[in-house]
Amino acid sequence: MNPAFSVILLTTASGAGYGMLFWLGILDAAGVMPPNLSFGIPAIFIALALASIGLLASTLHLGHPERAWRAISQWRSSWLSREGVVSLFTYLPALAFAAAWGIAGPHAVVTMVAGVVAALCGMLTVFCQAMIYASLPPVRQWHNRFVPPNLVLLSLASGAACLAAMVTFWLSGAGRIMAAVAFVLGLGCIAAKIAYWRWMDREPSSSTIESATGLGTIGAVRQLEAPHIEENFLLREMGFRIGRKHGDRLRGIAIGVGFVVPAILLIVGIILGNPAATVLFPIAAAMTLVGVYVERWLFFAQATHTVTLYYGRAV
Amino acid sequence: MTSAPRGRTRGFASPVELIDTSPRVADEVKTTTCYMCACRCGIRVHLKDGRIRWIQGNPDHPVNRGVLCAKGSAGIMQQYSPARLSKPLLRVGERGSGEFKEIEWEEALGIAAEWLGNIRATEPRKLAFFTGRDQSQSFTGWWAKQFGTPNFAAHGGFCSVNMAAAGLYSVGGSFWEFGDPDWERTKYFLMFGVAEDHDSNPIKTGLAKLKERGAKYVSVNPVRTGYSAIADEWIGIRPGTDGLFVLALVHELLRTDRIDLDFLVRYTNAAWLVIRNPGAADDGLFARDADGRPVAWDRANDLAMDAGTAGMQPRIVGEVKLPDGRMAMPVFHLLAERYLDGRYAPEAVADRCGVPADTIRRIARELAETAFDQQIVLDQPWTDTSGRRHETMIGRPVAMHAMRGISAHSNGFHTCRAIHLLQMLLGAVDTPGSWRYKSPYPRPIPPGPTPYGKGSLPMAMLSGMALGNPLGPEHLLLEDDGSPVRIDKAFTWDAPIGAHGLMHTLIANAHAGDPYKIDTLFMYMANMAWNSSMNPGEAARMMTDKDPATGEYRIPHIIYGDAYYSEMVAHADLVLPDTTYLERWDCISLLDRPIGSPEGPADAIRQPVLAPDRDVRPFQDVLIELGTRLKLPGFVKDDGSAVYRDYADYIVNHQRRPGIGPLGGWRGADGNSPGMGAPNPKQLERYVANGCFWSHHHPPEALYYKHANAAYLADAKRLGLIDGTAQIVLQLYCEPLQKFRLAAEGHGAVQPPDTHRERIRLYFDPLPIWYPPLEQAAIEQAAYPLHAITQRPPAMYHSWHSQNAWLRQIYSQNRLFMHHRTAAALGIEEDGWVWAISRTARVKCQVKLMDGVNPDTVWTWNAIGKRSGAWGLVADAPESQNGFLLNHVISEFLPPDRGLRHANADPVTGQAAWYDLRVRIERAEAPAETAPRPATLRHPKLPPAPDILRYAAGAAAN
Amino acid sequence: MTSIPTQTAGQKKLGLVIDLDTCVGCHACAVNCKEWNTSGHFAPLTDFDPYQEHPQGVWLNRVHSYEAGTGPNSRTVHFPRSCLHCEQPACVTVCPTGASYKRAEDGIVLVNTEICIGCKLCSWACPYGAREFDEDQGVMKKCTLCIDRIYNENIPEAERVPACVSTCPAHARHFGDLGDPASAVSQLVAERGGYDLMPETGYKPVNKYLPPRRRPPVAETAPAEAESAGTGVLRWIDRVLSR
Ligand SMILES: Nc1nc2c(c(=O)[nH]1)N[C@H]1C(S)=C(S)[C@@H](COP(=O)(O)OP(=O)(O)OC[C@H]3O[C@@H](n4cnc5c(=O)[nH]c(N)nc54)[C@H](O)[C@@H]3O)O[C@H]1N2
Ligand SMILES: Nc1nc2c(c(=O)[nH]1)N[C@H]1C(S)=C(S)[C@@H](COP(=O)(O)OP(=O)(O)OC[C@H]3O[C@@H](n4cnc5c(=O)[nH]c(N)nc54)[C@H](O)[C@@H]3O)O[C@H]1N2
Ligand code: SF4
Ligand code: SF4
């Protein structure tokens, strides 16, 4: 699938944003977050900003952005619509969370309730987003049980890393806890990605050029001529190809830059504490975002669509 | 933002689209005839807001019955092509540069009339008037005759004259578009070398019918695509060996005595006696009675008698002594003796054909089983030419069809004759279930008239049409000193039966001034600077070459009529811009290539559906105007005024012979005389009212055995299709060929020069022969181990369609297809770039591997590659960057043979031997782009091409 | 609306049956489809770079060709591809706006281009590549089964079939109600073993493809001397024939 900048930005940024929102809400309810006004409101807004950048980016790639509002109408059947609905809805508890933080204080019940609701809504948005991909049978790399947990896990991990980077400036202890969460989630991400990739590389496609054409009874099928000489929308959108070697290298980069190095930085930061952590955690967060971006690029680039079978390509 | 006002939406959560399922399709529907190729399908053009909404196949039309091919469906994009010419052009730069200035028609016509007038006043043959696949050859040919030049021809010489000539000299009809398998009844269909053909829609529809009925369809073709892909059996033959394959089938049928002897004696010259008098002037000619009628030996009376005598019992084998003492043998004897020879045994030919002997034997058996064990009996009484009534019609349900896979070889004439021989042996000519003549065929054999052109004089017309069918050396077009009459050397010892002319030698001969210099090359609808030339680089060079002595072009003037900015336009001095096919009157005439069917004659017209939005004129109108200005006989009345206002007027009022004109429908002042009758001033209106075609059905008893069917021949005569009602006896043995051969052996007044004697003796065999394609025989085969051929792409017509925004998406470049094993042996991979190297040149192209191709053959789609800058395309269009033209490696001449440069052509007909080409394939270095790539042509004033095309007729906004 | 209408017994399911045994790959259906539809329901079917370097455009029907197998039993098969009007089309359910929908009355899958936001998700959801995004117009287009022909009262009744069907010179395309087992198309499918493309995706295409017919294996005949009707030409010497 074409790794379009807008969708990659969407899922990377909104994943991190909602992940951050999640940890803010949950850990505030758990009383771990620093009670400062100067922390809470900016943190919530940074989380929402990340999520919004993503959502905005995704509307930009629409053919008719001015009609985007229509996208919330089909929540009964469409995960994309659901994502829209939930993401829009999330602004309510999230803004309430921010307002309550400012007005009622960070540990007021109303704040904690709003925080938890915002956290859950945010994660639900990420889940809906994941389900958009997971509900597409033509793309076997997406249409499987790994994808929703993967995307949720990466959202939580990148959100945690971002929050750790921020919160450590206010409260070293909270920073350490967040970093620990990010560390554990990072390891989880490594495991999850490796499991996903191993599965993806091994699991044969249930669709083949033979099943796509129904000509397998005659013999192995090869394309003799494509309908048109130039690449068309279908191939540009769904026929993206990346070499195996290139893919493996990028996988290494995604894991290394996104999780392995950040894990080390996080551990060192946890051990050394501030002020080292105020340097290490932001670096770890930035690297995580870069890693997730690469991972997401691969998530698209290595996803194949059955339509390409008709053009003689493997899926 | 989307344009069409097609529906409204109600609701948000459950939006409902309100669709108008009955939109008005058109403001107006006009019928006419498609011209996106030469198939001549009927179309209905739906117009909305003055633009074309849809072109639909006319369901009532006899040719296509409502279907339309990809090309026909893309007519809209042809009509609105940016490559359309818009005004007459006069060259201002060097020839070939594409630098022109636009001029007014008055100036253009004045220049043309001046050049042509000078020629006509001095030496008319210095005008060479050649046309392409125009559908007005009876008109253009007549114009040339009235002008007085023998140098007229159309594209047939490089197209399929082998099919036409072999058919006309053998069965009085031919494959090409002049015959049809009996699609409704055939049980076994054998097709040789056909990719699309002129009858492309009817063939597709016919194949579907065969499949529906479960008939067996065998395709003999080195490549398995298109029609061959759906064959029940594909025989991937080696190019150029079909003759051997067919004669091996003949061998098998003779060996197993599975032939229709009754048919042979009744309808062919099987029993005619051939004089056996080696060395004498009558050797090999038919023995004739005092009245000149061929004789056969009657078993009952034991004497030779008129071979046409009804009820006689002719002997078909055994030598006999004629009353005058000469020895003679029946044709069948000679034939059987020849083909029973072990040379033609399946084992002997299998390797050369690339077809296993067992397969050949099986096919022979299947043919015979189908023809004889599954014969068809129609309860349809009929009367033969001897007046005998037959209660039924016996059918041999084996049909054959063949086209350029046969004809585009230098042995194509004989191979095609071999196929007709096979049909005759099976009794499968115009019987129920077999191949059938399409009206106006059959014609008498040998065919007439003979060619004219000798002794053309200033200001005089020729006494007959330039092209014709010579029946012996006496009909050759040679001056008294033996030099060629024609610039293309058709009807000389180079190409004695060059019945369609030799357009492929035209430019080289004109350039060389051989046999004489010409003044003006006047061409119409033929892209001779590109895809219709062998070796187009050389053709372009010769057209632009100057005589250093005079500084003048060696070909002094070139006038060209085209509708689009083709490569040839850039090589003309004066360009006469034509209309598109939707903007003019045309007629698909009974005098030319009509749309007749086995059921009866039919013809058609084109009517202007749209008015031209440019300063262009129908070429035929222009010819009439020139004819009038030149005061050609037939074009002006005594007072010097024009006979014909325009082509539409000519179509209605021209009479070739009294009562016979271009169109057969609604003749007679009242429109009630089909076929023959006085001109009818309302004729075109009647055509338009009838969907732009006319068709006539012969009565049921006239539909088969037309060559010997009294009812048919009478009806055909009544309609003016044929002059007499005598039986047309099919010719297994072709006497005219023997006459040429006798000349080569030293008999008669007109004899070939010594350089040609052996060649004529060899190739003018009265019975079909096979020989290796000439180029192949003349080169070192190991150095060029592969055959290279082209195929017609189903969705493109030659060079016409690269300008078509839709069709070019399907083929904007072409690959060289080759067998994966052959490629593997050469280390060539899928998509690799290679050189295809022939004995004369090399072309660089990209490879596509496949399984369904003869392993010794490479092929590509024809005419996809274009010269940069032509056709209204950007200079770096894929057609010129990656597409390639195989023509670059085809030579118009064979390797010199004892100082003689023979055309790369069939020695009998002069048919261009495109598919004799042999190449070697080598891996090519970077860059990944085609070569050769001649310089980019400059545009005359073409409109800018849009980057985005949002064509929608009748839609709100664009 | 993007929920799939509930299917009732005897539900009308209009669709195409494509005969791969007679399709010669001529592209007529694709071009005629383009021609009809560029001024039709989805007007225009935009083309990009029409006379330039990379000519391409919106086509609702595209014709591929394949080779299957190698050696004597291999075949070349031409293969037109357009929307299959699936019974369970995720291209409909994924659509966030309701622009992509399946008609309850005949099962035709359409796009309402008035409300389509051009998110392209439906094209991702179609396994068959039957959705065509018009990058100029910003909306999704696809085969309409010629909705503006098949019910069009301005067209003679006999001609109320899709453009691609009426134009196919090889009569390889058939149109009808595949929900009605008695219809000509259903019977053709039953007779010829019509099949679904990629049944494993569970989309249940309505369109069916008829497989290339199996050819009877060809048994070669060994050289049969016995068959020979005597040798030489003179065997016909005593044959009595009448002219
Ligand atoms: N390698 C190879 N070469 C071949 C062949 C092959 O099989 N292989 N086939 C040969 C054969 S059989 C043929 S017939 C020739 C065909 O070759 P040509 O006869 O040269 O055919 P085209 O390229 O179709 O077009 C001739 C010209 O007709 C013009 N034209 C189109 N429509 C109109 C119109 O309405 N009015 C006018 N005035 N002009 C119009 C086009 O613009 C074009 O310039 O090619 C031959 N060349
Ligand atoms: N779509 C489309 N239709 C056309 C045309 C077009 O350009 N496009 N051109 C028109 C013209 S001008 C003509 S002349 C006709 C020609 O109509 P066709 O005769 O169909 O033309 P070709 O493409 O030359 O087809 C030749 C076929 O013979 C095969 N072949 C080559 N050599 C041999 C051989 O030695 N033996 C056998 N058995 N087969 C062989 C090739 O593989 C090819 O399939 O088509 C007309 N129809
Ligand atoms: S075969 Fe196609 S291009 Fe040729 S006349 Fe018929 S519809 Fe037109
Ligand atoms: S029009 Fe018919 S034969 Fe031609 S490609 Fe389409 S389905 Fe096949």
Ligand code: SF4
């Ligand atoms: S073929 Fe594709 S676009 Fe058509 S209904 Fe099925 S899934 Fe939808």
Ligand code: SF4
């Ligand atoms: S592109 Fe249009 S039709 Fe397709 S899913 Fe998006 S809104 Fe729906």
Ligand code: SF4
């Ligand atoms: S049914 Fe209509 S829209 Fe669909 S492929 Fe055929 S012609 Fe095109």
Ligand SMILES: [Mo]
């Ligand atoms: Mo031709």
